[in-house]
Structure formats: C-alpha cells, structure tokens
Amino acid sequence: MREKNLATMKTAVLHVVLTVLLLGAATAVGYLFRYLRFPETATVLVYLLAVLLVAWQAKGYLFGFLSSIIATFAYNYFFTEPHYTLEVRNPSYWITFTVMTVVAVITSTLTSHAKRSSQEAREKAAETKAVYNLTYRLSDAKNMQEITGVILGAISEYFYCTAELLDINESELPEYRHLKPLYVAPERDGGPPERKSSYVRLQKDVYADEAAWPILGRESVLGIIRIPKERALLMSEAERRLLRSMVETTAMAMERLREAEKNIKARELAEQERYRGNLLRAISHDLRTPLSGIIGTSEMLMAMTDESDPRHALIRDICTSADWLHAMVENILSLTRLDDGRLLLEKQPEAAEEVVDAAVNHVLRHAPEREIAVKTPEALLLVPMDATLIRQVLINLLDNALKHTAPEDELSVTVDAEGRFANFTVLDGGTGIAPDDLPNIFQPFYTTAAKQADAGRGIGLGLAICQAIVKAHGGAITARNRPDHTGAEFKFSLPLEAENEQV
Template identity: 50%
Template sequence: MKVTMAQKNQIKTVLLHFVIVLALLLSAAGIGYLLRGLGLPEANIVIVFFLAVLLTSLLISSYAFAILASVLAAFLFNFLFTEPYFSFAVHAPSYMVTLFIMSIAALLTSTVTFHAKRNERSAMERELESRALYALTNLLTDAKTFPEIAELAADTISKSVCAGAACLCFDKNGKPEDSYIQCLPGQAVRRRTEDVSDLLQRLSDLDAGFVAGPVFYDWPIYAKDSILGLIRLPREKAQRLSAAQIRILRSMIESTALAMDRFRASQQRIHLHEETVRERYRVNLLRAISHDLRTPLAGMMGTSEMLLGMTDRSDPRYPLMEGIHHDAGWLHSLVENILSLTRLQDGTLAISKQMEAAEEILGGAARYVMRHHPGYDIEVHAPEELFLVPMDAKLISQALINLLENAIKHTDPPGEICVSVEEDRENRKAVFSVRDRGSGIGGADLPHIFELFYTSHAKESDSRKGVGLGLTICDTIVKAHGGTIWARNRADGPGAEFVFSLPLEVETHG
C-alpha cells in the first residue's frame, strides 16, 4: 500500500508529539527525584507533573495528546514516587486518593489549557480574517474596472490564503473570458483559459463549494441570478487548505461578488441612462420633423386636390397630380403616425375614454380609407342594436384606419376587405376585427408583426412604402386602452385577420 506525502507528514507529526510528551514527563520525573533528594514533600513533585501536563497542552494543539499526557503523568508518578516503588500497586490508601486527585486535576488542567489555546487561535484567525476582508474591501471600493476588481481579488487571496491564486471573469451572458489573471510572487500574469466547454460542464455538475479541475480548484463567484467569475487556486495548495483558510476564502469571494455585482449594476444604470437620453433625442427629433412637415403636406394635399377638381381626367397632367395627391396623403398619414407614436411612448398623449357608438367609429374609419382608396369597397359589420364601448374615439379610429390601410396594402383591388365589431358577453369585451383576402402573414413574420419598424416582405411591390409604424401604433393604442391585439391567417381561405379587444368596463381609480 503506497503512503502519500500527506500521510507521511501526518505520521511524522504524531511521532514528534509523542517525543514531546515523553520528554516533558521524563523531565518532570528527573526534577521529582531531585526534589525528593532535597527532602521536599510529594506535593511539590505533583506540582511538577502538573506543570509538564500544562506545557504539553501549550505546545501541542491536540486534545488527545493532552489527555494522554494527563494519564501518563498519573501512571508515571505512581510508578516512580509511590510505595512500593517501580510498581503500579498502591498499599497506602492515602496514595490512592492522591493519584485519583492528581489524575482528575491533570485532566482538567489539560482540558482548560487546550480550550483556552483553541479560543486564542480562533480569535487570532478571526482577527486575520477581519484584517484581510477589511483590506480587500478598501481596495475593491476604489476599483474602476471589472478586470481591476479581478486582479485585486486574486492578489489579496494569493497573499492571505493561497499563493498563486487567479481570477477568471465571466461576461454578461455567463460565458468565461478568453484569459484569466494569476498572481505569482512579484507579478500578475495573464493566462489563456483552457477548454471552455469542459469548464462549463464541470460547473454544471457542481455539488460542493468548488470544482476540482486538473490544474485548479475553481470557486464560483455568484451574483443573485448569474455567475460573475471564478477564484482559481492551484490544486496541490488548495488540497492543504485549513478550515479557517476556507472560511476566509469564502468571505473574500462574497466581498468580490458584491463588488463585481455593484460594478455591473452601475454599468447597467449608465447604459440605461444613455439609452433613455438617446431615445429622448430620437423622439424629440421625430416630433420636431413631423411638426415641420405637417403644414407643407397639408398645403400639398389641398392644392393637389383642388387642381384635380379643376383638371379633366383626359388631361395628361391629371395622373401626375393624382400621384402627388396620393403621395402627399401617404406622407401626411406617416407624419400623424409618428406624432401619435412619440406621444404614446413618452406618455404625453392622454387617453380620454368616453362611451362611443362602435358602428360609428367603424363607419367613419371605412369612409376615410375609401375616400383615399376609391378602388376598394370595405364591408362594415356591426350589431343592429346600439353598441356603446368606452374608448378614445380619435385613437381607436386611427388604429382601425392603420389596420384597414395595412389590409389595402396587401390586397389587390377590388379585393374583399371587411371590418367588424361584436360583443363578447362572457368576457365583457368588445372585439374588433379587420379581415382581407391578401397573401396572408408568413410564418417568419407572425411573431414580429407588431414590432417597431418591422415590415413584412410578403408583397414587395406594396411594402416598399411601409416603414413599420402602423401596426406598432395599433398595438400601443390598444394596450393603452387596457386591451389586447393579435394577428392570424384566415381559416376560410387566403388572407389575414387582425383582431383587438377592448374592455367594456371603464376602470375607476379610487
């Protein structure tokens, strides 16, 4: 059976402790003979053996050896200094009492001394831990970058716990970086990270406080919901860590995790602030441009419409003016959509719900769209009885117009386009629907149809004018009303259907 180096060291330590115990007890016996030769009473010799037991407890940090020294001291005193000498037999009853009291006293002395020494050692370890944590915390407070935090943690752990400690950082996606920093005597070096997939696999199988690798013992640095990095200790040195060193290491890892998490949170706040500022600039720019374009576009639309009324259809200039009128109308609609979207997103457009007749809203939206697209005939279906729905009439009309224009964009004239509303009595909702007979919605487009600036390419010739605002505005308006909107392909043939529902009960805030 092969004996390891650690086992050899343990055997040497035990033998050394035995030698110390025997040397102290034999020294006590020698001094005892000297005191007896001087005619001093046996009580002085007992005190000398007590002193030997006390010195054993002070020199050897082992409870077992302290008890062993107490027992051996009692037997040795009996063997050498009680009659009959050089025998464990005891004739006088007074010697029995002396040996019993001596054994108990020696045992208590060794126990008290051992515990006092252990408490002293624990206090020193706590003091060292507190100093190390205080030093690390002070250093981490001044750290400016993530790599700087990693280097400070590795350097402090290398000096306080385990030489050669290293730190491997993880990115925001929970993936290890390409290199890690290791603190060697007098310098900090960058080393390339080994097989990342193997490292992640070992971390996924983590069942203890660390991961044992071929070169390092890796201790994870965790945030609340992610991993920030690893503290790496050389394998051979990590195997010899004491319980106190492991406790200090865990405390340092927690301090490092707090510093890293705080840095990540600070970076995220800065990033969010920058995004908010950029978004505010974007909204203000769009709003300013839209406001500046509204007046000339309205003039272009009015002038072109007046010229169309003054020009005969057979005039070759008529199609040119008609194109100007249509393009100006499209630009005017786009500008209105941009303004509405910016107001809705920054909360400056207030939702004013009133009880409105649903069939009037549908009819008004259909008439507006047919006036601008005379080649289409839009069907309107509404309940025969008066159907009142709490809504902001202007915004819901805009949402319906956007949905109808989207249907026209994907349907060749005079394709079937239908807008309807019905009451969902069970769920207390009004359900609006716009259906067309176009090519439908592609499977790749369906999950993204309401995203900002997303345009479908199902019909390239018509979608060239789309910028992906109309459906986004519909989604924003409906959600601002507390409703839901969705899209699907028709089950009764080709075409798409856009449906949104509005609650029939007006929310009250008390």
C-alpha cells in the same frame, strides 16, 4: 491531497514527541522530588503542569486527553508502591488516581478550549482587517483592471502565493476548455438557473495544477480566482474562510462596476432616444403643413380635371403619395408622444359602431374599389375609449390589411362583447403572416422580410402604435393566421370599465 496528508502526519508526530518529552520531564522532576522527600502531591502537580503544557501546545483535544491518562498511569507506575508495576495495594490511591485524572482532563480541556477561542478570535480579527482593507481598496477601483490588481495583491499579501483572476464577461466562460479541474469551491446556495449553468461549465474549465474559486454574482459567475494547487491544499479552514470572504467582496465590487457600466449605457441610450424623438418631431411638424397643402391642392385639381385627361392620373399619384407621407408623419408624431409619455387619453363612453364606421369610411375614401364588411352587435355597445386614438388603431389595421391583400380578397371588421371586454377583430383573406414575422410584428420599424409584389409601402410603425394605444387603454392586441381560412387576424380588446389613464 498527498501533501496535505504528509503535513498532517508531520504535525501529529511532533505532538507525540512533545507529549513524550513533557511527561518524561515531569517523571524526572518527580524522581527529584522523591529524593528530596517532597510530598507526593508535589509530583501530582508536576504531572498536571505537564498535561497543561501539552494541551496548550498541541492542536485539538485529543493529545490533552491522552496525556491526562498517560500521566495517571506514569504516576502509578513510577511513584506508588510497588514501584514499576501498575498494581495498587493501597486503596486510597484509587481516589488519588481518579482525582488526578479528572483534574487533568478538565484542565487540558479548558486549556484547549481557551487556546481555540483565542486562535479563532485572532483569525476573525485578521479576517475582518483583511476584508476591511480589501473593501476600502476596491471602493476606489474604477475599472476591471484595477479590481484585478487589488484582489490579486491582497491574495499575494495574505496567502504568500501568486494568483490569477479570469473575468467572465457576458459571453460566459474564458477559453481554457481543454484542462481538467482539480478543485472548485462548492456552490453553497444553488443560485438562479443562469448562475448554476455557468457554475457547472466552470467546473470543466480550470487548470489541473491550480485550484479555482468562482466569483458568484446574483445571477451568474462573474469570474474565477485561481491559486497554485500546493498552496490550496495546505490551506487551513480559517484561510479558506478568509479567501471566501475576499471572493464575496470582489463579487460585490464587480457587480457594482457592471451595474455602473449598465447605468451609463442606459443613460447614453436614453439621451440618444431623446435626440431621436426631438429630431423626428421637428421633421414631422415641418412636413405636416406642406403635405396638407399638397393633398388639398391635388384633390382640388383632380376634381377640376376629367378622368380621361392624362394629367388626372398624375395628379392622383401625387395625392396618393402625399397622403401616404401624411399618414407616416402622423404615425411618427404619435410614436414620439407615446415614447415621451405625453399622450393623454380622453376616455369617455363611445358607440363602437360609430368609431368603426368612421375608420372604415376613412379607408374607403382612399380605396373606393375595395369592400369592407362590418359586423357589430344589434344592441348599442358603449365602450370607454379615446375615440380618436381607437379610430387610428382601426385605420392602421385596415391599411395594413389593404397593403397585403388583393382587391378581390375578403376584408372585414367585427365587434362583439365578451365578459368585461369589447373585442375588435380585423380579418383579411390574404396570404397571412410568415411564422418568422409573428414574434416581431408589433416591434417599431419592423417590416416583413418577404413582401408581395403589390404590397404597399410601410416603415413598420403602424402596428407598434396600435399596440401602444391599446395597452394605454388597458387592453391587449394579438395577431395570428386564421385557422379556418387563408389570411391574417388582428384582434384587440378594450375593457368595458372606464379608467382615467395617462401614458
């Protein structure tokens, strides 16, 4: 700030000297004209010329106005009788002084205005050219290193100083945290909370001997441009405006680069997902046929073998494991169809009680020792649904409950209508869901961190498929621990108004 004050004071002194010299020269010429017996109007015109030159050379309107007043007094002092006094004996001189002052003020004002307009036009032309050149160079930049080289080269070219650019990646600020700020360009539009948070931290992270301009993106601070303190303090308003334009242009280039990088990563991820889906689908299809044969053969051997025969237990284990693998294969195929958007819903009004009974019977066939309580409305409840898929949802929820409960624990399915929705609720009397697992329980391939010793096997697909199917029907599914009893509660709702949808 001190350097800037000194520069301003130096400019003011130069303008004062210029004003004194030009008005002194006008006075000398006036003496020459009086010696040559030229009319007094010639002297007035000389003073007006001096005022015009002061207004043209000085900055702003102040010196032009002051020189107009001083010229009038000088003419009165040196060239009107009585000389060398400010006394006026001839009243007609008052008209001369007034006209001279008004003309001088108007002339100086118009000159200063024309000079300022010309200066602004030149500055805007230079700014437009500089921003155009910068935009042209940045359009060819392929990475952050090239963007850095272009912007720093432009700053050095137009501001004749060195500069630095600190790229702020997704981990936020650079590691310059022990230094105090000198100047940070103001945040003009506030921006979203994420960018404002980054901006506030930025104010603590610039060098004490440098000035910083943040590169503001749509949501965060993308980087910092720093230039030496001495050069920043001597910048004119036009130079600051040019630098802000350069910073904004750089911000657009950086965001373009980051968006391009994100798109590339998204395409790579989509390609990986496609390969993964194709692989899972191929493996699942190849496993489905032999597994069906194993299950059928093992069931037939179990029927042909007495339960007291030791081989009966071995055959039962084979059948149970094959059935688990078959269910996993079906879940994987369902998941791949959902991910690919190829799952077609065939909605039609179905009796909720029949769908629940079919799911419960399927589960009890593999766990005959368990009891499942079913509660449905007395009146027939028709729900628009794809019965096969909703049956799969109920089977997955019941299987999940069987895995996490003991044989003596409560297990029930309840159906009721509430407004425009039909609610399906699966309750169990097990240990419930750990609080850490609740936010992620519907994520694909997520399994609980801590399992019971007798909990069944799982790969974390059943609940994810349940959520996808329910959402495809326009419904919602939730999970929570029972508030009035130990155990978990899974509840999903389906709209009672039919909609044709394709996932």
